Amino acid sequence: MNGFGWAAFAEGLAPSAGAALAVMLGTFVVALYKGVHRVVDIAWGLGFTAVALVSYAMSAGGGGDGTRRLLVTVLTAVWGLRLAWHIARRGRGHGEDPRYEAMLARAPGSPALYALRKVYLLQGALVWLISLPVQAAGYVMGPAGAWAWAGAALWAVGLGFEAVGDHQLARFKADPANRGRIMDRGLWSWTRHPNYFGDFCVWWGLFLIVCEAPAAAAATVVAPALMSFLLIGGSGKALLERHMAQRPGFAAYTARTSGFFPRPPRRG
Numbered sequence: 163m164n165g166f167g168w169a170a171f172a173e174g175l176a177p178s179a180g181a182a183l184a185v186m187l188g189t190f191v192v193a194l195y196k197g198v199h200r201v202v203d204i205a206w207g208l209g210f211t212a213v214a215l216v217s218y219a220m221s222a223g224g225g226g227d228g229t230r231r232l233l234v235t236v237l238t239a240v241w242g243l244r245l246a247w248h249i250a251r252r253g254r255g256h257g258e259d260p261r262y263e264a265m266l267a268r269a270p271g272s273p274a275l276y277a278l279r280k281v282y283l284l285q286g287a288l289v290w291l292i293s294l295p296v297q298a299a300g301y302v303m304g305p306a307g308a309w310a311w312a313g314a315a316l317w318a319v320g321l322g323f324e325a326v327g328d329h330q331l332a333r334f335k336a337d338p339a340n341r342g343r344i345m346d347r348g349l350w351s352w353t354r355h356p357n358y359f360g361d362f363c364v365w366w367g368l369f370l371i372v373c374e375a376p377a378a379a380a381a382t383v384v385a386p387a388l389m390s391f392l393l394i395g396g397s398g399k400a401l402l403e404r405h406m407a408q409r410p411g412f413a414a415y416t417a418r419t420s421g422f423f424p425r426p427p428r429r430g
Contacts, residue, residue, distance in 0.1 A: 164304035166375040170224030171301040174217055178297050179290045181216040185209040186286035190278055199266070199277050200259040202285060207245035209289035214238035214296050221300030230306040234299040234371050237317050241364050244321070248328050292389050294382040295369040302375040313370030320363025323349060323424075327356030344411045352424040354403070354415070358393045359422055365389045394422055 189205035218235040253259075262281070269276035330348040334340050349356035369386040373379040392398055399422060406412050418428040 164302050164374045165225075166298070166303065166378045167224045167226060167301035170221065171298055171378075174220035174224070174297060174300075177216050177220055178213045178293065179286075181212040182209045182286045182289040182293075183283075185212050186282040186289075190282045193277075194274060198258045199262040199281060200253055200256070202281055203249045203253070203259070204246045205282075206285060206289070207242035207249070209242075209286065210293055210296070211239045211242035211246075213289060213293045214242070217293075217297045217300050224301045225303050226299070226301045227303060227305055230302055230310055230371060231300045233306060233310065233314060234296050234368060237314060237364075237368060238293070238296050241317070241321060241324075244325065252332070288388075288392075292365065292385045294385040295365075295372045295379075298375075298378045298382050299368070299371045302372060302378060304374065306371075307374055309373040310371045313367040313373070316363050316367030316370060318367075320360040320365075320367060322360070323356045323363065324360030327360065331357075342410070344406075344409065344415045346415050346419065346427075349424070351419060351427045353420045353422060355393075355399050355422060356424070358398045359424065361398075362390055362393055362422075 185205050185208050186202070189202055189208075193199045193201050214235045218231055221231055262277070265280065266273040266277060327349045330350060331345055334345045334347065353359050365386045369379070369383065372382055394400070403416075
C-alpha cells in the first residue's frame with residue numbers, strides 16, 4: 163500500500179474548483195455573446211483538462227510520484243481535449259440544442275441567470291466532483307504499479323470506444339441515404355452507446371490509478387460512481403433513449419443490441 167498526502171491534497175481542492183468554475187463562467191460569457199448555450203457541452207471536456215493541469219501544478223511539492231502525476235494529467239487532457247474538439251466540430255453551424263431550448267422556455271425569471279444556475283454552475287460542480295481521482299492521483303506516494311497501468315489500459319479501451327464510435331456515427335450521418343435511419347453498424351451493433359460506454363471505461367480507468375492508495379480510493383470512489391449514474395441513468399443513455407423511443411426501427415434495434423455493455427448482437 164502506498165502513502166497519500168492528505169494535507170497537500172486538501173490544499174489543492176480549492177484551486178481545482180476555481181479552475182472548473184473559471185472554465186464554466188468563461189463559457190457562459192461566450193454563450194451570451196453567441197446566443198446559444200450548446201457551447202457548454204464543449205466546456206465539459208475543457209473543464210476536466212483545466213482541473214487536471216491545475217492539480218498537476220499544485221501537486222508538484224506534495225510528495226506524489228512524478229510518473230503517476232504526469233500519467234493521470236496526460237490521460238485526462240487527451241480525453242478532455244478530444245471530446246471538446248469532437249463536440250465543437252459536430253455542432254458547428256447548428257443553432258441551439260433542443261434540450262436547452264426546452265429548459266429555458268420554462269425558466270422562471272431571467273433565462274440567462276437560470277441557465278447560469280442550472281447548467282454552468284451545476285456542470286462546474288460536477289466537473290470538480292467527478293475529477294476527484296484525477297486530483298488525488300498527484301498525491302499518491304510510491305512508484306506507479308500494476309493498478310496504475312491497469313487503469314491506463316482501461317482508459318485506452320474507453321477512449322478507443324469513444325473515438326471509433328464517434329467516427330462511425332459521423333460517417334453514417336454524412337450519407338444522405340441514412341437520413342431517418344437508426345445507426346446499427348460497427349460498434350453500434352454491439353452496444354447502443356459506445357461513446358457512453360467509453361466514458362465509463364475512461365473514468366473507472368482514471369480511478370484505478372488512485373487505487374494503490376486504498377484510503378484515497380475509498381475517498382474518491384464516489385466520482386466514477388456518479389459518472390456511471392449520469393451515463394446510464396441520468397443525462398446520458400436514459401435521456402437519449404427517451405428521445406429516440408418513437409423513431410422507426412428503434413424497438414427492433416433495442417431488441418437485438420445491448421443497452422450499454424458491449425456484446426455480439428442477437429440474431430433473429
